[in-house]
Amino acid sequence: MIDTHCHLTFPEFDGRVVQVMADAALAGVHAAITIATTTADAIRATELAALHPRLFATAGIHPLYSDRPLDWEELRRAGQHPKCLAWGELGLDNHYDTPPSAMQREVLDTQLAHIARWTSEGLAKPIVVHCRKAFADLLPLLAASGLPRDRFVFHCFTGDSNDARAVLNFGAYISFTGVLTFPGAPEVRSAAKLVPADRMMVETDSPFLAPQPVRGVWPNEPKHVVHVAAALAVARGEDPIALNEQLDENAARFFGDAIRRPRMVDP
């Protein structure tokens, strides 16, 4: 299993990443992707990933960090790192009003334009999307970017069935967090039933969103992604072992073969 979205550069994990990755491995979680939120964080994410064989990174500006210093050239450099598997997370967040939506929008537009250019220059990568209460605003902007639609994943899906249909009709992947396990989120479980088997992924969004039955634990950790996958199997009425294999396959198709479980070789 793979935790496709966590934030191991956050201070909660200072000096603990070796232990966190070991605990994840013991729980059957063989890889994790630490997701960038700013230019400086993208550099830190690639440096951290370079130290840990089963940890990978991304490079992008999170909409709620649109007001932080940013350096597009440095972001491109982070994207060139061999352990950097994707752009993002990027998008729009209408749940919070700071930074203001105009600022989020400006950074998003510029970021998508840069990514389109870097893609045409040969630095093509999938894109991790942050979308909170912003499906109607965001989908047309992603479409207008001209980037391939099946290279976007909507992370931490918290919408309902209509939102899921909009994302799936667009052609993107959907990724679920601990929100899927929360008793107060039946609409997310309903949406999970709609997603085709080859379009879904799971993640923790650590340090946030610890799933049931460890809800409230701080910080959340990649090892807890097993609870998200288990809840997804229950919501869909599917065999958990087969579902786990499908989730690994989807993550490898989307992020690349580097995150596949290493093959054991007979001596």
Ligand SMILES: [Zn+2]
């Ligand atoms: Zn995140």
